[in-house]
Amino acid sequence: MNTLSYGLLAFLAREPGSGYDVMLKIQPFWQAKHSQIYPLLAQMEENELLTSHWVKQSEKPDKKIYSITESGIRKLKEWMYMPLPDPITRDELSMKTFCMWMTDRDNAIEIVETRKAYFTRRLETFHKMLQNIPEEKRSFGNREFYDYILIQKGIFNATAGQDWCNWVLGMLREQKANDVPVLPVQ
Template sequence: MNTLGYAILSALGRKSYSGYELGKYLENVWPAKHSQIYPMLTKMEEKGFLVHEIVEQVGRPNKKIYSITEKGTEALKKWIAKSPSEQIHRDEFLIKVYSSWLLGEENSAKLVHDRIAKLDESIASLSDKITEMEQMEELETTSKDFGRYLLFSRKFRLAKEEKDWCQWVLGLLKNKKVNFTVFCLAFTGRFNLLLDGLPWIALI
């Protein structure tokens, strides 16, 4: 079973989902197309990792609701205990940024502004989810919602950090050049401040 299969099990470990709902959940952890999800669900059910039941709907096609089995839970536990493989990160935006020297200032700035707009949407959505969870009195680390809270908090922080980076890029585009002398002086100042706060033994 590949990583998509385990991502599906991680979702079903919390609650039962339809194939469509799984697709929405996976957007947060392991994005996949429905053309990938449904064949995987069939394969996993054949191997006994999950089961489904038919839910009848009035005026709509009936839908399948999938649930994890004991065998699926054990497989997920064993997989989680292993160290993850090296992270794979694919982002079309980064390829375009890498080749931004071909775009010119105006089009490069538009590329970055478009990214900021998407980040703002993501930040707002994640903030709502995090706020909703933080309204609880407390959250046990053994709760099924604990991992969800960690995931959303990480994505929120990464989105905020990337937005700051985008603003930095816009500043560079506006200045039309990068002054590395200024960068080196700023870095040296920060590094000296860091050293001032460290015990001398830590510098050996």
Template sequence: MNTLSYGLLAFLAREPSSGYDLMLRIQPFWQAKHSQIYPLLSIMEEKELLSSYWIKQFDKPDKKIYTLTEQGTRKLKEWMYKTLPDPVTRDELSMRTFCMWMTDRDNAIEIIETRKAYFVRRLEAFEALKDKIPDEKRQFGNKEFYDYMLIQKGMFNASAGLEWCKWVLTMLREQASIEPPTLYSS
């Protein structure tokens, strides 16, 4: 099983959900598309880690709801005791920054401004999520305590990313405009 599979089990451990609802809930933590989630749900159902039932809807297509089985709960608990691997980083901004010497300063600024705006949106979204958790639920033993910890992690990461963007933008704006070298000069 991959990490996304365990993530789906984790959300189902909290409440039965449709595949679409799972996709929406997992987005703040893990970028996953329908094309990844639905096949995993089908495989996990075949392995009896989850079960499902249909809800009839009148104004929309019927909805399939997934629930965690005892076997799925055991699998999720086993995963919690596995050694945590180093994180995998796949960030297009890092690759573009690596290549920024090939573009002009205005484009470099635009790239960083775009990511800065993303971090601002992330901070606002995490702040809204944090506001939904009452103070009394922000204590060890409550499920919401772990949500609070994850929200704080997201806020720290977004804040660090925002600060980095501000730092880069200051450097780009303060330095004289230098045209990038041509790649294939003779």
């Protein structure tokens, strides 16, 4: 099983849901597409880690609701004791930053501004999520405590990303302001 499979099990261990419901819940923490999620759910159901039932809906297609089985819970608990691998970083901004010497300053600024806007949106999302966790549930022993610390991790990461963008933009803009036009040689 891959990490996304365990993530899907984790969300379904909290409460049953459709593939779409689980996709929406996992998105703030793990980027996954429908094309990845639905085959994994079907495979886990085939492996008896999940069960499902259909819910009829009026004016909408029927939806399939997944629930974790005891076997799925055991598998998820086993995963919790597996060694944690080093994180994998795949960020196109890093590759573009490596190549910024090949572009003009205005484009470099646009690239970094775009990422800064992304971090701003992430922070807004995480702060909204944080509002849904009552203060009294933000301590060890409450299930919501783990949501709280995970949301805080997202806030710290997005804040660090935003700080880096501001730092780079400051340098790019300062250097642009100090640029002296080069006069042609006569």
